[in-house]
Amino acid sequence: MSMLSRVAERIYWLGRYLERIENTARLVSVYGNVLLDLPRPATLQWDTLIAITGSAPAFTERYTRADERNVVRFYLADDSNPSSIVSSADSARENARTVREMIPASIWEGINDLHIYLQDNVDGALARRGRDAFLSRVIEYCQTLVGCMAGSMSRDAAYHFLRAGRYLERADMTSRIVDVGTANVFPWRQGQSQVQSQGQGQAQRQSARDDGAEESPYEAILWMSVLRSLEALQMYRRLVPERVLADEVVDFLLRDENFPRAVANCLMALQSCLRHLPRNELALRTVAATIKHVQEANIAGLLAQQGMFDYIDQLQIEFNELHAAIRSTWFETAV
Amino acid sequence: MKFSWHDYDSRGFYDELIGGRGVARPAGKAVAKHIRSLTMEEIRERQRAAELAVKTMGITFTVYSEGTNIDRAWPYDIIPRTISGSDWDRVEAGLVQRLTALNLFIDDVYNKQKILKDGVVPRDLIVESGNFRAACVGKRPKHGVWAHICGSDLIRDKDGTFYVLEDNLRVPSGVSYMLENRKVTKRVFPELFAAENMRPIGEYTSHLFATLASLSPRAERRPAVVVLTPGIYNSAYFEHSYLAQQMGAELVEGSDLFVGSDDCVYMRTIAGPARVDVIYRRIDDLFLDPEVFNPDSALGVPGLMRAWLKGKVALANAPGAGVADDKAVYTYVPDMIRYYLDQDAILPNVETYRCGEHEACAHVLQHLDKLVVKPVNESGGYGMLMGPTASAQERMAFSRLLRANPRNYVAQPLISLSTCPTVCGGGIEPRHLDLRPFVLQGAKHYVTPGGLTRVALKKGSYVVNSSQGGGSKDTWIVDCT
Numbered sequence: 113m114s115m116l117s118r119v120a121e122r123i124y125w126l127g128r129y130l131e132r133i134e135n136t137a138r139l140v141s142v143y144g145n146v147l148l149d150l151p152r153p154a155t156l157q158w159d160t161l162i163a164i165t166g167s168a169p170a171f172t173e174r175y176t177r178a179d180e181r182n183v184v185r186f187y188l189a190d191d192s193n194p195s196s197i198v199s200s201a202d203s204a205r206e207n208a209r210t211v212r213e214m215i216p217a218s219i220w221e222g223i224n225d226l227h228i229y230l231q232d233n234v235d236g237a238l239a240r241r242g243r244d245a246f247l248s249r250v251i252e253y254c255q256t257l258v259g260c261m262a263g264s265m266s267r268d269a270a271y272h273f274l275r276a277g278r279y280l281e282r283a284d285m286t287s288r289i290v291d292v293g294t295a296n297v298f299p300w301r302q303g304q305s306q307v308q309s310q311g312q313g314q315a316q317r318q319s320a321r322d323d324g325a326e327e328s329p330y331e332a333i334l335w336m337s338v339l340r341s342l343e344a345l346q347m348y349r350r351l352v353p354e355r356v357l358a359d360e361v362v363d364f365l366l367r368d369e370n371f372p373r374a375v376a377n378c379l380m381a382l383q384s385c386l387r388h389l390p391r392n393e394l395a396l397r398t399v400a401a402t403i404k405h406v407q408e409a410n411i412a413g414l415l416a417q418q419g420m421f422d423y424i425d426q427l428q429i430e431f432n433e434l435h436a437a438i439r440s441t442w443f444e445t446a447v
Numbered sequence: 448m449k450f451s452w453h454d455y456d457s458r459g460f461y462d463e464l465i466g467g468r469g470v471a472r473p474a475g476k477a478v479a480k481h482i483r484s485l486t487m488e489e490i491r492e493r494q495r496a497a498e499l500a501v502k503t504m505g506i507t508f509t510v511y512s513e514g515t516n517i518d519r520a521w522p523y524d525i526i527p528r529t530i531s532g533s534d535w536d537r538v539e540a541g542l543v544q545r546l547t548a549l550n551l552f553i554d555d556v557y558n559k560q561k562i563l564k565d566g567v568v569p570r571d572l573i574v575e576s577g578n579f580r581a582a583c584v585g586k587r588p589k590h591g592v593w594a595h596i597c598g599s600d601l602i603r604d605k606d607g608t609f610y611v612l613e614d615n616l617r618v619p620s621g622v623s624y625m626l627e628n629r630k631v632t633k634r635v636f637p638e639l640f641a642a643e644n645m646r647p648i649g650e651y652t653s654h655l656f657a658t659l660a661s662l663s664p665r666a667e668r669r670p671a672v673v674v675l676t677p678g679i680y681n682s683a684y685f686e687h688s689y690l691a692q693q694m695g696a697e698l699v700e701g702s703d704l705f706v707g708s709d710d711c712v713y714m715r716t717i718a719g720p721a722r723v724d725v726i727y728r729r730i731d732d733l734f735l736d737p738e739v740f741n742p743d744s745a746l747g748v749p750g751l752m753r754a755w756l757k758g759k760v761a762l763a764n765a766p767g768a769g770v771a772d773d774k775a776v777y778t779y780v781p782d783m784i785r786y787y788l789d790q791d792a793i794l795p796n797v798e799t800y801r802c803g804e805h806e807a808c809a810h811v812l813q814h815l816d817k818l819v820v821k822p823v824n825e826s827g828g829y830g831m832l833m834g835p836t837a838s839a840q841e842r843m844a845f846s847r848l849l850r851a852n853p854r855n856y857v858a859q860p861l862i863s864l865s866t867c868p869t870v871c872g873g874g875i876e877p878r879h880l881d882l883r884p885f886v887l888q889g890a891k892h893y894v895t896p897g898g899l900t901r902v903a904l905k906k907g908s909y910v911v912n913s914s915q916g917g918g919s920k921d922t923w924i925v926d927c928t
Contacts, residue, residue: 118700391717
């Protein structure tokens with residue numbers, strides 16, 4: 113039996129929202145840890161995170177001060193922010209509710225448990241003390257769900273759409289986390305004048321980098337934080353045992369084809385999902401072009417010429433195009 | 448301190464569990480004994496665990512007036528309601544007899560109309576009923592069956608006799624809660640299951656699928672069965688989704704379906720259009736097809752009635768089946784059983800006054816303080832008058848409604864609903880309940896062993912509807928050895 117277009121769309125979004133919950137938890141966690149690693153006076157503020165994730169308009173609509181409490185609330189507990197963890201959990205649950213007949217009961221129950229956990233605990237995570245435990249628990253819930261799906265779902269269209277949503281979302285978030293890393297490192301690497309030579313569109317990001325200009329003695333520590341947030345440290349070390357440096361880390365997180373949170377791996381996993389679906393020509397063409405763009409990237413060159421921000425912006429535009437191809441092919445089935 | 452049944456008093460009502468002087472009925476021995484072995488604190492702890500299980504399992508229902516809060520946790524009481532197997536066998540036979548006669552009646556009404564010509568049921572009552580669908584005249588659905596899924600509401604009087612209160616032949620709901628209640632009980636009282644010999648209920652969805660599949664117009668292949676829901680904001684959405692999931696059927700909304708130029712029904716899928724054979728529709732007749740019924744309906748499928756009339760798709764229940772689901776027509780069911788089957792009704796009706804009849808109406812108006820008056824066409828307990836508990840003012844207002852449109856009402860004496868021990872704030876107290884078993888008819892019959900027990904959680908109340916603060920219980924048919 114073939115799958116309803118409406119159901120396919122909801123399952124795809126279920127995959128995206130669950131991944132978004134986990135990724136947002138990782139993002140907030142890594143940022144908190146990066147800030148802890150910085151020397152005082154801190155050269156980075158929480159508003160950098162807002163700028164990097166492209167959330168500045170949504171944030172300034174709701175808050176005046178981009179301090180830790182507000183930013184963390186915005187990402188975790190703010191139900192008026194559609195990308196916050198609580199909103200994503202609401203959306204995941206609503207999508208799951210409308211496709212309950214397609215997913216095993218254990219997954220529906222797991223989503224409810226996560227939902228209940230968030231309701232009961234999210235306020236305690238606004239202060240630093242309870243936050244790490246909270247975020248770890250949220251990530252654990254998400255990973256349990258992914259495990260349930262892998263262990264109990266038939267490899268049919270529902271599974272492929274669920275994973276397609278997950279991998280596209282994950283590729284997007286890994287690229288944003290790379291952005292966090294480069295934004296954190298660059299203040300020490302680059303002089304102020306070079307930063308200012310960049311395009312107007314980068315203004316918000318620059319503000320974060322304008323403050324510091326000396327060489328960073330903390331670069332390795334910062335990149336280790338980034339890797340840790342993606343649970344990538346051990347896998348990275350097995351590949352590059354001797355050092356943790358920007359070129360290698362960014363290369364690993366964008367171009368590694370074996371690490372499951374690396375952009376290239378996500379895109380290839382997405383590609384294999386799409387191969388199982390009917391009428392997949394447009395979507396396969398689009399994903400192949402993006403994969404090529406990632407494979408051919410010269411990371412060291414981009415970093416040396418401050419081209420990384422533009423490159424990641426371009427990648428994110430391509431992710432949007434990929435989403436548009438999926439939507440027009442399978443979700444807007446005309447008679 | 449352990450709980451003692453000697454402190455329990457059902458005040459003269461028939462109690463399902465405790466026969467009198469704190470002694471359990473045979474079917475309830477194991478349950479009563481187990482409750483007795485627990486302290487009140489342990490019992491409350493189980494009740495809390497059950498409420499958490501209900502939340503985790505996502506068992507919800509919807510209340511219309513709650514704004515954005517579209518689903519609420521399903522209210523469930525941990526003490527099961529037990530019925531003996533021998534009592535049940537009789538109820539089961541009565542329900543099969545009743546649905547068989549009702550289907551013969553509906554088929555007759557839309558075809559030869561013999562029962563109307565013979566004057567057993569008044570013609571006006573049927574053809575002027577808001578539930579009679581002229582568009583269905585002349586249609587012969589497969590097996591001659593129109594109502595494939597029926598939910599009948601039963602109550603037990605003071606002496607324990609089962610009565611039928613009403614038959615729901617349109618889109619009866621509640622069966623998913625019956626199934627989920629059993630699962631919750633298994634989580635909360637696993638030890639009881641080993642000690643008790645109860646009939647399993649889990650096969651309902653296989654029987655439902657088999658019933659639906661037996662209606663398929665294309666008998667040669669595995670039929671494509673779908674559940675048609677009005678969508679997530681419907682009060683029974685949980686159930687629609689649940690049944691689709693359990694049957695492995697597609698859950699569709701109106702916009703997922705279309706009728707092709709060949710008059711067949713198709714669903715929009717990721718691979719293109721796919722033919723549909725059987726639609727278990729959970730939307731009312733009048734929303735099914737904007738071309739025939741309500742033109743503003745966005746829930747239905749344009750052309751669906753054409754496809755059904757041409758036999759390209761089966762609809763369950765069939766459009767028009769509601770003609771027999773009317774509290775005035777209800778009063779004729781014993782006559783139908785005699786007329787079509789030449790048998791006496793195994794399950795009695797509750798004595799009912801048809802307010803459309805002049806003499807009955809006068810009697811009802813005179814005795815409003817002793818009667819329950821119900822609109823013939825509503826469900827969910829809406830728009831009714833509980834005479835004995837209503838204020839004089841309420842009765843006055845209601846008598847005006849009644850006089851204005853007597854045909855729209857029936858009245859019944861206040862039947863004393865049976866009780867069952869229920870966990871309340873203060874401990875364990877008797878609460879009134881009813882029972883909704885589900886009956887299937889396609890190529891064969893099936894009756895759920897037990898059904899959905901609904902319980903009025905307020906002391907002394909008879910209102911069991913979940914939309915008005917009612918709760919529910921797991922229902923056990925126990926074969927005593």
